[in-house]
Every structure is written in C-alpha cells, then in structure tokens.
Amino acid sequence: MAIKRILVADDEESIRWVLSRALKKKGFSVDLAEDGKQALSMFRSNGYDLAVLDIKMPGIQGLDLLKQVQEEFPETLVVIMTAESTMENAVMAMKNGAYDYLTKPFDLDALDAIILKAQKAAEVSDQIGHLKEELQEQYSFGRSIIGNSQPMQEVYKTLGRVANSDVTVLVTGESGTGKELIARAIHFNSQRLGKPFVAINCAAIPRELLENELFGHERGAFTGATDRKAGKFEQANGGTLFLDEIGDMPLELQAKLLRVLQEKEITRTGGSQTMQIDVRIVAATNQNIAELVEEKKFREDLYYRLNVVPISLPALNQRKDDIPSLVEFFLKRSQEELGVSAIECSKEALSLLKRHNWPGNVRELENVIKRATLLSPNHILMPSDFPGLLSNQSGKNQDESLEGLVARKLENSLAQMDLQELDNLYEMVLHQVERPLINIILQQTRGNQVRTAEILGINRNTLRKKIKTLEIDVKRGS
Numbered sequence: 001m002a003i004k005r006i007l008v009a010d011d012e013e014s015i016r017w018v019l020s021r022a023l024k025k026k027g028f029s030v031d032l033a034e035d036g037k038q039a040l041s042m043f044r045s046n047g048y049d050l051a052v053l054d055i056k057m058p059g060i061q062g063l064d065l066l067k068q069v070q071e072e073f074p075e076t077l078v079v080i081m082t083a084e085s086t087m088e089n090a091v092m093a094m095k096n097g098a099y100d101y102l103t104k105p106f107d108l109d110a111l112d113a114i115i116l117k118a119q120k121a122a123e124v125s126d127q128i129g130h131l132k133e134e135l136q137e138q139y140s141f142g143r144s145i146i147g148n149s150q151p152m153q154e155v156y157k158t159l160g161r162v163a164n165s166d167v168t169v170l171v172t173g174e175s176g177t178g179k180e181l182i183a184r185a186i187h188f189n190s191q192r193l194g195k196p197f198v199a200i201n202c203a204a205i206p207r208e209l210l211e212n213e214l215f216g217h218e219r220g221a222f223t224g225a226t227d228r229k230a231g232k233f234e235q236a237n238g239g240t241l242f243l244d245e246i247g248d249m250p251l252e253l254q255a256k257l258l259r260v261l262q263e264k265e266i267t268r269t270g271g272s273q274t275m276q277i278d279v280r281i282v283a284a285t286n287q288n289i290a291e292l293v294e295e296k297k298f299r300e301d302l303y304y305r306l307n308v309v310p311i312s313l314p315a316l317n318q319r320k321d322d323i324p325s326l327v328e329f330f331l332k333r334s335q336e337e338l339g340v341s342a343i344e345c346s347k348e349a350l351s352l353l354k355r356h357n358w359p360g361n362v363r364e365l366e367n368v369i370k371r372a373t374l375l376s377p378n379h380i381l382m383p384s385d386f387p388g389l390l391s392n393q394s395g396k397n398q399d400e401s402l403e404g405l406v407a408r409k410l411e412n413s414l415a416q417m418d419l420q421e422l423d424n425l426y427e428m429v430l431h432q433v434e435r436p437l438i439n440i441i442l443q444q445t446r447g448n449q450v451r452t453a454e455i456l457g458i459n460r461n462t463l464r465k466k467i468k469t470l471e472i473d474v475k476r477g478s
C-alpha cells in the first residue's frame, strides 16, 4: 500500500493550513479534522494511509485516537505531534503504536523525511506481501499446470514467449480448461512478479456494477457511494489484470476499456483527476469472439487490441493422454485437502476416466476425483467409485458399468463370508457369475443354444458342458 491519502488532525488552524498546503504540493490527497471526534468519523468514512495527529485535541485526545485507529485501521500509519517534547509523550506515543513522533514547531522537512521513510517501508512491506503470496502460489498444489500432451506443449511454448514482455494475451478455451491458471502462470513468470495479480469475472458482476468495479469511484459519485473506492485497474497497478469472460462485457464498457488500454490512464467514476496506470492485460473467454464481432456484440478494435497473442487451451477430451497425470495430481491434492490416507486409481477406473467425454473439462475431472476420494471406502478407486460416469457409459462401455455393479455386490458378499474357510473361492465366484449369465442369455434366445453360444462368444460344446456342470434347466432357462 503506497501512501496516497493523509489525514491531518489538529485544533490549530494554522498548523492544518501549513500541513495541508505542503502535503498537497507533494501530490498527496489531504483531509483535515479540527478535533479527535471529527478525525475518527472521517477515518470511518474514508480510511487513510497515514494520519498526522496532534496529541492534545478537544474531544478525543490524540493518544486515545491513536489507540482507536490502531484497533479499527491497523494498516494506517500514525504520526503524533506534540507541543512539548517530553520523553513521556514520545514514549507513550511510540508504545501505543505510533509510527513516528514530531515536536512542534517542526520543520516541514522533518515530516517529509518521516513520510519518505513510511513510503519506503510500505513499499517493502507490499513487496514482501506479494512475494509471500507468490511463494504460496508457486508451492501450493493449486497453481501447478499438469499435462505434457502435444497441445499443452504448444501452450507452454507460447507462454514462455510472452511471459517476459508486456503484450496483451487472449486466452480462449472451453469452461474448466484452465484459462485462469494460465493467466496466473503468465503473471508469475513475468517481470511483474512481486506486483499484484488481480482477477475480475466480467460475467459474474451485474453490468451496472462492472464499470465501478473496474475503474472505482469517488465519494458521492452516486447514491450509496459513501466512500472512495479504488477499481481493479488501480489495484492491479504495476501488475497484471485478468479480465475473465471478456466476451460478456457490455458494449458501452468495451468502448471505455479500449480508451483505457490506449491511453493508459483511468478516471474514477465521479472524479475529475486522471491517473496513470501501468497494467498488463490478460483476457479470457470461452466464447468465439470473432463470431461475436461479426454479430456486432463485441467491438472489433477491442478484439484486435486484446488478441495480440492468442493462447487456445485444448478441451480435455483432446488431450486424454494427460488424464493419468491429472488424476494422480488431483488424488494427491484431495488427500491433502481432505486429510485422508493415500488412495490410488485402479487401471479399470482409469480406463473409465479416459473414456468419458469431460464436457466440464479439467474442473469436472477435479471434482469427480475429489468426490470419489471422499466417498470411497477403498484404497484403490474402482469404476464403481465413479457412479456418475458409469451411468453415462453406453454401448461397449456397458461392461464397465457391469463390472462396477459386480464389484460392489462381490465386495458385500465377501464381507459376510469367512474367507479362511473357503478352499476354492475363485471357482465358486466364477460359477456364481457364469450361471446367471448363461441363464439370462438362454432366456433371451428362448433356449436357442447356438445363438446363446454366439452371443457369449464361446464354443457350442463348451456351452453344453457348462449347462451340464452348472445344472442349468435349458427349457425353463433357469
């Protein structure tokens, strides 16, 4: 947080006047309060980066005000002014959390020096904050991009090419393909590392609020604007702004966005001052913007401005080779998040996952794995642990659904048996499956053994032998 907004509270008008003039000259935005009470109410409605408070004021005294401010606005730096330089005053002020202390009459240079020091400290603490976030980002599971398939290799190549420049990137791809993940990767691999990454979803915010969210507003700009507010552009200054679902941005706002991108300056709603901004834009959409341009729903000039470098993310069903590594990654992440013990995915389940079409892309896969990890009693996930996918399978995939069903039944039955006492479990289980299977097909073919053998894919003689050993009543089919 850089220092921009300063409150000066002193009951002496001349001090207020001198400080206000000097600070405004330096480019700060300055508000003035005559006493402690007024100062507190201004704090509550405006909030400040720095406050210069007289220690003795009518109403609330400076030190009490300091305590209150510390409690309510711990981020604000407070400089206390006092007429007498007693050690007690200085110690009290510093002990109560003042940032610094000035004795009147003071030289304006002394205040300048304090502000400069505070400014630097704020910048350093800002950078530390961002670096901390980055470290968390980089080391948290959430930010790794998984997948080495050919289409992803292409994505990585472009990512590497654009990361170190400031070019605008348009990321396209179906919902859940990882567009935001890529946007973050661009930022965290750029020189803007250490500066903010700010994301805004243009589709999730009602159109009448979107402008305000992007560009901020001044106090009183509209009914209910009781406070000044920095927009996303300002928040992202020096860093990257991720405009998600850009295709949903209303046309009027597209014009304003284009101007901001061209002029690199913004004006808060209800404000008159323009502010220079230095923001890298990464936009994303799951719509076909070229089509929107043709339909006149998206400005062509803005499209070209955003689409300097396009990155198109493949749908998950176009990179099924990545499914095993994604599954492994999400299994590990779910285990960590849910605090469950290590779980693996069986070959059969993996093949089921590979056959699914994944309309919700990586997000859907992530959710499916999470649910299975949470609900499955097994250490190895079986197809039956993905009931939603089983019921979606059709045709040749039905065997998978059957397998899931059998697995569940078998597990239940075996749980009730004393396995030590059985000497031919394998044979016994196979018989139990063979018998109903042959029976069902015999019923369907009305006892036609030739057809039944064909459907089962076994030799007629083998079928005959099985009917005999399993004592199946051919006529009744049971």
Ligand SMILES: Nc1ncnc2c1ncn2[C@@H]1O[C@H](COP(=O)(O)OP(=O)(O)OP(=O)(O)O)[C@@H](O)[C@H]1O
Pocket: 142, 143, 144, 145, 146, 147, 173, 174, 175, 176, 177, 178, 179, 180, 181, 182, 244, 286, 362, 363, 366
């Ligand atoms: N390649 C990947 N490796 C690891 N996780 C991924 C990958 N792609 C996507 N994810 C995960 O899938 C989820 C969805 O990704 P993300 O939000 O980036 O998708 P999106 O394309 O921006 O979606 P939407 O269009 O719906 O906003 C996130 O939890 C993300 O971490």
